[in-house]
Amino acid sequence: MLALEPEIKSLIIETMALEDMAPEDIDPTAPLFNEGLGLDSIDALELGVALQKRYGVVFNADSEDIRQHFASVRALSAFIAENRKQ
Amino acid sequence: MTEVLQQLCQRLSVQPQRIVAQRAGESLSAADFLARVRAWASALARMPGVSYALYLEDSFEFAAALFGGWHAGKNLWLPGDLLPATVSGLAHRVHGFAGELPPLGDLPRLSVADLKEVSDLEFSLDPLDADRCCLQLFTSGSSGDPVAIAKLLRQLQNEVNSLQQQFGAEVGEAVVHGTVSHQHIYGLLFRVLWPLASARCFAARRLAYPEEIAAISDPATLVASPAHLKRLPEGLDWAPFAGALGVCFSSGGPLPVEAAQAVLRLWRQAPIEVYGSTETGGIGWRQYGPGCGAWTALPTVDWQVDRGLLQVRSAHLADSHWYQTEDRAVAAAGGGFELLGRADRIYKLEERRISLSAIEQHLQSAPCLSDARVLVLPGARALIAAVVVPSAEGQQILARQDKKALVRTLREWLTGKVDPIALPRRWRALDVLPIDARGKVSQAALAALFRPMRPQPTWLLREAQTAELSLIVDPELAHFDGHFPGTPVLPGVAMLDWALHYAAGAFGIDSRCLQMDVLKFQQLVRPGAELRLRLDWEPQRGQLSFAFHCGEQRHASGRFRLNGQAS
Numbered sequence A: 001m002l003a004l005e006p007e008i009k010s011l012i013i014e015t016m017a018l019e020d021m022a023p024e025d026i027d028p029t030a031p032l033f034n035e036g037l038g039l040d041s042i043d044a045l046e047l048g049v050a051l052q053k054r055y056g057v058v059f060n061a062d063s064e065d066i067r068q069h070f071a072s073v074r075a076l077s078a079f080i081a082e083n084r085k086q
Numbered sequence B: 001m002t003e004v005l006q007q008l009c010q011r012l013s014v015q016p017q018r019i020v021a022q023r024a025g026e027s028l029s030a031a032d033f034l035a036r037v038r039a040w041a042s043a044l045a046r047m048p049g050v051s052y053a054l055y056l057e058d059s060f061e062f063a064a065a066l067f068g069g070w071h072a073g074k075n076l077w078l079p080g081d082l083l084p085a086t087v088s089g090l091a092h093r094v095h096g097f098a099g100e101l102p103p104l105g106d107l108p109r110l111s112v113a114d115l116k117e118v119s120d121l122e123f124s125l126d127p128l129d130a131d132r133c134c135l136q137l138f139t140s141g142s143s144g145d146p147v148a149i150a151k152l153l154r155q156l157q158n159e160v161n162s163l164q165q166q167f168g169a170e171v172g173e174a175v176v177h178g179t180v181s182h183q184h185i186y187g188l189l190f191r192v193l194w195p196l197a198s199a200r201c202f203a204a205r206r207l208a209y210p211e212e213i214a215a216i217s218d219p220a221t222l223v224a225s226p227a228h229l230k231r232l233p234e235g236l237d238w239a240p241f242a243g244a245l246g247v248c249f250s251s252g253g254p255l256p257v258e259a260a261q262a263v264l265r266l267w268r269q270a271p272i273e274v275y276g277s278t279e280t281g282g283i284g285w286r287q288y289g290p291g292c293g294a295w296t297a298l299p300t301v302d303w304q305v306d307r308g309l310l311q312v313r314s315a316h317l318a319d320s321h322w323y324q325t326e327d328r329a330v331a332a333a334g335g336g337f338e339l340l341g342r343a344d345r346i347y348k349l350e351e352r353r354i355s356l357s358a359i360e361q362h363l364q365s366a367p368c369l370s371d372a373r374v375l376v377l378p379g380a381r382a383l384i385a386a387v388v389v390p391s392a393e394g395q396q397i398l399a400r401q402d403k404k405a406l407v408r409t410l411r412e413w414l415t416g417k418v419d420p421i422a423l424p425r426r427w428r429a430l431d432v433l434p435i436d437a438r439g440k441v442s443q444a445a446l447a448a449l450f451r452p453m454r455p456q457p458t459w460l461l462r463e464a465q466t467a468e469l470s471l472i473v474d475p476e477l478a479h480f481d482g483h484f485p486g487t488p489v490l491p492g493v494a495m496l497d498w499a500l501h502y503a504a505g506a507f508g509i510d511s512r513c514l515q516m517d518v519l520k521f522q523q524l525v526r527p528g529a530e531l532r533l534r535l536d537w538e539p540q541r542g543q544l545s546f547a548f549h550c551g552e553q554r555h556a557s558g559r560f561r562l563n564g565q566a567s
Helices: A004-016 A041-055 A063-069 A073-083 B008-013 B030-045 B059-071 B084-090 B112-118 B153-171 B185-197 B210-214 B239-244 B257-267 B356-364 B392-400 B403-414 B443-448 B492-507
Strands: B019-023 B026-029 B051-055 B075-078 B096-099 B134-140 B146-152 B175-178 B220-224 B245-251 B272-277 B281-287 B302-306 B309-313 B323-331 B337-342 B346-349 B352-355 B369-377 B383-390 B426-429 B457-462 B466-472 B513-521 B530-538 B543-550 B553-562
Touching: A004 A041, A004 A073, A004 B492, A041 A073, A063 A073, B008 B030, B008 B059, B019 B030, B019 B059, B026 B030, B030 B059, B030 B112, B051 B059, B059 B075, B059 B096, B059 B185, B146 B153, B153 B185, B153 B245, B153 B281, B175 B185, B185 B220, B185 B245, B185 B272, B210 B239, B239 B245, B239 B257, B245 B257, B302 B323, B337 B346, B352 B356, B356 B369, B356 B383, B356 B403, B369 B443, B383 B392, B383 B403, B392 B403, B403 B426, B457 B492, B466 B492, B492 B513, B492 B530, B492 B543, B492 B553
Parallel strands: B051 B075, B051 B096, B075 B134, B175 B220, B220 B245, B245 B272, B383 B426
Antiparallel strands: B019 B026, B134 B146, B272 B281, B302 B309, B309 B323, B323 B337, B346 B352, B369 B383, B457 B466, B466 B530, B513 B553, B530 B543, B543 B553
């Protein structure tokens, strides 16, 4: 699960085309959205699409669950590690 | 159904079993709705003052509060979001807050939790006066301050009549779901008022994620926007939803053709696009298909093009005068009109109206800047970019820290002042703004500052220690500037940057370079070339090998020793 974190960070930087940002600049426990990395609701949709493409994961339809999976790089890595299909 | 909304509560009281809405599998009846309307009406009637700001996430509760407010004689203001600047901007316009708005000073406030105490089931719900019941919706004006647009119940009723006349038969009895908020006119009309007036059931909860859409399997109408339709994951099992979907609406901004095609492919429905604005209400519609493109006016809407700009006159407006929009338009050969974009500096970004002038003004007032310009960078996802000239204070930040620190300061400065979606994502700090021969800051020169430094990669192979990717060398890359005039050649150092950059992404490593070995540049790379980049990572030795080739031809290769620890 920890091994996935750098990969997830790179995917976020790549998908969001974050400028001047390196994987080591992202705190794996910081919130991805709003105050943390500053991603917004559109980023959440784009990141969801990218994660499904890359790992074949499917989020269930409970919006509260999804919010928790997207809380931080660490939470997202844990979810992907458990649910990846590829 | 001409005057249904005025008499909604009377109509519902004679059919108490009618299902008005559903919330997470639970059906909410007309009797449930009337009880909530009475709760809101009796509570609001006791609150001081006339004008109340209303914000609620749940559409059923919102509808009850809206009608309750009207029955209590209140004029309701609907903020589009809960940004601190929006909330504080309401303070001098309203007498109090209702719903989920946070407390502000000593402004009277009525939350959902307060309602339990004061429910008055005897509160009399007489027919509403369509010319007195009013609400205020917000739009962002060119000065940046949100502009309040008043809507009488009569106008809203007319809108609903137009929608029913145009789309009613097609929509049928399906449950109305939506990805857009009812705090804006599109969601308000399509998700709440039209279903209420036409006795259709609506979903109380907004669909935030594609997974929630895919979970729908009962007959459905979807009120969506390009933000979601442009980003439908192909990997979801869409079959149940495609079978359930009757009509898909899209509004808020132009729907790209690729998105319309994806909707058609995944959901087997051609989306219906609706065009309008807060000021004008609904104007026209079109459905994706062969030869589409022109817009057809909605019922009661007249239009004309004057000096290139669209003008409209309709029952959706407050009076019968022509209203001048800021949309450039031209009459279409086969009837209807085509839209050619905005005439002002308002830009629609993910359906939100973004005022470039407003962002510029906020940046210009930042203590660490002496000047600033913003522009829109087009692309699959359009981005706001800022070119800034640091003041003495900004120069100190750059000197003591770095550009990241300056950008962080500016993002914090803008937070709460502009929609988060409009926070610039690209920044350039310059000593002076680029000026053209006429002494103006040229848009072209600003845009040139943001030309890409790297091509978009297509990953062919991505394993723990090996990766291969295909790169098309975009002639627009900044590297070709002056290298060389008339004979563009990719600088070798650009390939070194690409190898390190993509290796960091592929292997999740810190790709700071300690040493370079056996660098070879065998063939020139010209604009438009299709390169393969092969990367091999040996973690034990901290060694990264790279090779750029095109078919059999090798362009460049070499080895780096890296810092290498996982980042």
